[in-house]
Amino acid sequence: MTDLAQETVLxxxxxxxxxxxxxxxxxxxxxxxxxxxxxxxIAFAAVMLVVLLTTIVLNGYTAFWQxxxxxxxxxxxxxxxxxxxxxxxxxxxxxxxxLVREALLAELPEATGRDGRRAVMEMVSSAAAYRLxxxxxxxxxxxxxxxxxxxxxxDNTDQFVKGxxxxxxxxDKRKVSDRQVEWIDRLTARxxxxxxxxxxxxxxxxxxxxxxxxMWGAVIGxxxxxxxxxGMAVPIGVAAAVYLEEFAPKNRWTDIIEVNINNLAxxxxxxxxxxxxxxxxxxxxxxxxxxxxxGVVLALMTLPTIIIASRAALKAVPPSIREAALGIGAxxxxxxxxxxxxxxxxxxxxxxxxxxxxxxxxxxPLLLIGMVAFIVDVPGSLSDPSTVLPxxxxxxxxxxxxxxxxxxxxxxxxxxxxxxxxxxxAVYLRKRFERRW
Amino acid sequence: xxxxxxxxxxxxHMLSDLFFFIGEHGQxxxxxxxxxVIAVLTVVGYFLGRGRAxxxxxxxxxxLHSVPPYHGFFVALWAGVxxxxxxxxxxxxxxxxIMSLVLAQLPAALIPTDHQALTxxxxxxxxxxxxxxxxxxxxxxxxxxxxxxNTLHMVAESCLLALGSALAVxxxxxxxxxxxxxxxxxxxxxxxxxxLLILCSLVAIxxxxxxxxxxxxxxxxxxxxxxxxDFLFGLHWNPQTAFSGDVKGSFGAVPIFTGTLLITVxxxxxxxxxxxxxxxxxxxxxAPTVRxxxxxxxxxxxxxxxxxxxxxxxxxxxxxxxxxxGLEVSxxxxxxxxxxxxxxxxxxxxxxxxxVINAVPQALRDGSYGLGATRxxxxxxxxxxxxxxxxxxxxMLAISRAIGETMIVAMxxxxxxxxxxxxxxxxxxxxxxxxxxxxxxxxxxxxxxLSVFGLGLVLFIVTLILNVIAxxxxxxxxxxxx
Numbered sequence: 001m002t003d004l005a006q007e008t009v010l011x012x013x014x015x016x017x018x019x020x021x022x023x024x025x026x027x028x029x030x031x032x033x034x035x036x037x038x039x040x041x042i043a044f045a046a047v048m049l050v051v052l053l054t055t056i057v058l059n060g061y062t063a064f065w066q067x068x069x070x071x072x073x074x075x076x077x078x079x080x081x082x083x084x085x086x087x088x089x090x091x092x093x094x095x096x097x098x099l100v101r102e103a104l105l106a107e108l109p110e111a112t113g114r115d116g117r118r119a120v121m122e123m124v125s126s127a128a129a130y131r132l133x134x135x136x137x138x139x140x141x142x143x144x145x146x147x148x149x150x151x152x153x154x155d156n157t158d159q160f161v162k163g164x165x166x167x168x169x170x171x172d173k174r175k176v177s178d179r180q181v182e183w184i185d186r187l188t189a190r191x192x193x194x195x196x197x198x199x200x201x202x203x204x205x206x207x208x209x210x211x212x213x214x215m216w217g218a219v220i221g222x223x224x225x226x227x228x229x230x231g232m233a234v235p236i237g238v239a240a241a242v243y244l245e246e247f248a249p250k251n252r253w254t255d256i257i258e259v260n261i262n263n264l265a266x267x268x269x270x271x272x273x274x275x276x277x278x279x280x281x282x283x284x285x286x287x288x289x290x291x292x293x294x295g296v297v298l299a300l301m302t303l304p305t306i307i308i309a310s311r312a313a314l315k316a317v318p319p320s321i322r323e324a325a326l327g328i329g330a331x332x333x334x335x336x337x338x339x340x341x342x343x344x345x346x347x348x349x350x351x352x353x354x355x356x357x358x359x360x361x362x363x364x365p366l367l368l369i370g371m372v373a374f375i376v377d378v379p380g381s382l383s384d385p386s387t388v389l390p391x392x393x394x395x396x397x398x399x400x401x402x403x404x405x406x407x408x409x410x411x412x413x414x415x416x417x418x419x420x421x422x423x424x425x426a427v428y429l430r431k432r433f434e435r436r437w
Numbered sequence: 438x439x440x441x442x443x444x445x446x447x448x449x450h451m452l453s454d455l456f457f458f459i460g461e462h463g464q465x466x467x468x469x470x471x472x473x474v475i476a477v478l479t480v481v482g483y484f485l486g487r488g489r490a491x492x493x494x495x496x497x498x499x500x501l502h503s504v505p506p507y508h509g510f511f512v513a514l515w516a517g518v519x520x521x522x523x524x525x526x527x528x529x530x531x532x533x534x535i536m537s538l539v540l541a542q543l544p545a546a547l548i549p550t551d552h553q554a555l556t557x558x559x560x561x562x563x564x565x566x567x568x569x570x571x572x573x574x575x576x577x578x579x580x581x582x583x584x585x586x587n588t589l590h591m592v593a594e595s596c597l598l599a600l601g602s603a604l605a606v607x608x609x610x611x612x613x614x615x616x617x618x619x620x621x622x623x624x625x626x627x628x629x630x631x632x633l634l635i636l637c638s639l640v641a642i643x644x645x646x647x648x649x650x651x652x653x654x655x656x657x658x659x660x661x662x663x664x665x666x667d668f669l670f671g672l673h674w675n676p677q678t679a680f681s682g683d684v685k686g687s688f689g690a691v692p693i694f695t696g697t698l699l700i701t702v703x704x705x706x707x708x709x710x711x712x713x714x715x716x717x718x719x720x721x722x723x724a725p726t727v728r729x730x731x732x733x734x735x736x737x738x739x740x741x742x743x744x745x746x747x748x749x750x751x752x753x754x755x756x757x758x759x760x761x762x763g764l765e766v767s768x769x770x771x772x773x774x775x776x777x778x779x780x781x782x783x784x785x786x787x788x789x790x791x792x793v794i795n796a797v798p799q800a801l802r803d804g805s806y807g808l809g810a811t812r813x814x815x816x817x818x819x820x821x822x823x824x825x826x827x828x829x830x831x832x833m834l835a836i837s838r839a840i841g842e843t844m845i846v847a848m849x850x851x852x853x854x855x856x857x858x859x860x861x862x863x864x865x866x867x868x869x870x871x872x873x874x875x876x877x878x879x880x881x882x883x884x885x886x887l888s889v890f891g892l893g894l895v896l897f898i899v900t901l902i903l904n905v906i907a908x909x910x911x912x913x914x915x916x917x918x919x
Binding site: 027028030031033034035037038039040041042044045046048049051052055056059235236237239240242243244247248256257259260261262263264266267268269270271272273274275277278279283300303304307331333357358360361362363364367368390391393394397398405408409412415416419423 | 623627630631633634635637638639640641642644645647648651652654655710711712714715717718719722731734735736737738740741742743744745746747748749751752753780783784787811812813814816817834837838840841842843844847848868871872875889890893896897900901904905908
């Protein structure tokens, strides 16, 4: 008894000692440091996400504004059709850049000589002349009249107006000369040159000139590719999952299939591109650069994801449902089709949407099958050469002109918007239909 | 460019037949018609079969073995499946058969002996037959051959239409005649569906087989030109200078492997500590509200396409941060690519580690707390060691992910195959070399194109080994605590 009491006293004295208290403080400090490290890690990830998104949005939102010159254009019969003919062939061969030049020179009378004219023409996009041509072709009665037309400014002018090309830099390092700067300032002050809200970046098809380039073709290409992926990956994936989860006997073969699916899910995406290249393009001779091949390659890539998600969803359906259905005389296939699959559908759907979202953002395998070609036309069918949004982003990001940065960022904003919508739908489905048994 | 599209040889044609109904390939209307016929007959078959079953039952459905819809499906299957099989076989055999018939008609002098010239001749005939001119005035014999090809093609298509329709009708009538009260229609239909399910689950296997075969086949061709040892141990990668005569010394892949390694190491230095600490904090410390915010943040980070990260790396990391720090950063650098790739992989590491840490039994933690350990001590001394195998597996999966990543490196680290350990220099990786060399319009005969398959094979093998080991480790670990 006394021994025990003495020991307690002794031990308490150890707990109260200086050394022990110091050690305890140290341990608590370590605890706080550890916790701070955890917070810092998460904060780092969050900050990076915010930085990434704001960078994209700040660079991209200006793509929805475009600088235009609102000038009065004289549709000079001499320049358009010197012969006086109204044949479309003659009209489309007219000297429309001259109309653009004269209209701008009327605003800038001091721009004389060859250099001056060239400096003026550098400020407008080449699309301006095409615009006038299309107007004349549609309405030949315009010839000889004057009309106020809004002419697209060139990339450099546009970027200067938006402030992306800094004013402070010396002239030889700037894409816009001092003289042009002065003109831009004057025309802006007079209201001739102004930025207008424009959805051209969405609705136009691709171009080599940043100020004319839009992503409609890539959007259509993405939609068609995703349709192929959806049509192929979902039926096959769900069927495979049903077989493996509900019917497959447990043997070496099904083990191999399972290991194989898990490994396939982790194969680098570019390897699927090589598969598409040598299998579908070279061996089967399917049309290259087409949404069809792109869709098939992405379908093979997303197949494991869909199978794994569908199996998880099937597994979550309790056995009692199956037993009850079997008990009232349903065949095994009827059990699955009439009872298990409908109950697993929300899970299957969620997995499918997430798999598709990944496929929608995938770039590398599509480069290998030639979807990286420069394509102006909007693809009309699955075998037409086409491109997709992420590949378009890659190609635009590769181009040097300043204007591509805002176009690329705008394309990324659209892609992210698609992905956010898809993920939101998936989350909603999960929340709305999730059942706990 | 356009002629390049037609340079593919006879296989182009036979498969384009399969796909023309989606595109605007023009001539063979018959295949579309056959598909329509089959579709219509299938639907008709369903209703005929069902109607017949109902008629046989005469109002007492219980006399039937299977309910009427199954009889309908039974007939529909017989109407559709044989005809579709015929169509598939026909389309895959037609091109070569017709081509051999056409070639037999050509004068023997015109037929070249070596394989490549023969392919070229076949391409010429196909182009002429399709009405695509290559600008040259064709040899009259070749023009005749093209005409013959077109005729035979038309005949074959018409035969296919007739045979296919006949087969579908025959299948339908025969199956309908079989319908009786005791026909086990449901069992038959279910057996067919079962076969379909098995076929679907084999697609994954076929994909793997396809990957392995296509990589091996082309890689072996490459290694007959460039010795394997040169490829694996050579120090200079310079495929641009390699012409078919002089391939030695241009295909040493060591700079590419070291570049991949450098970027992977940088990415792991960023991703593993941050990912692991995030997972630890989320599963051991975070209040439910913090968790409900932090988890979606990480999920969004994981859902952003890699091409966006690549753009971000090239734009912000190099252009802005690099100049702000006054670093002598080349316009492309391993550091930027590696760090951004690390950010991309953080959610990957953290979600895998999260699972692993949550699987550690609570009893281990409680024991540790009972002995007076603080939370961080418990985590460091008990939870993490217990979870170590799983974490190692997660890290290995992350490494495999980093090795296989293409777009970030392609946009931020460049193409220059430098043998360097300097993170500010431009390096290249296996995946980038593959993506940069191939743009879908290559001929498979230059060592430069084929080298890509050598690289692809190495990539596939390395990631496969990492994945197999990692999956096994994770599985073993799960079993241990389950």
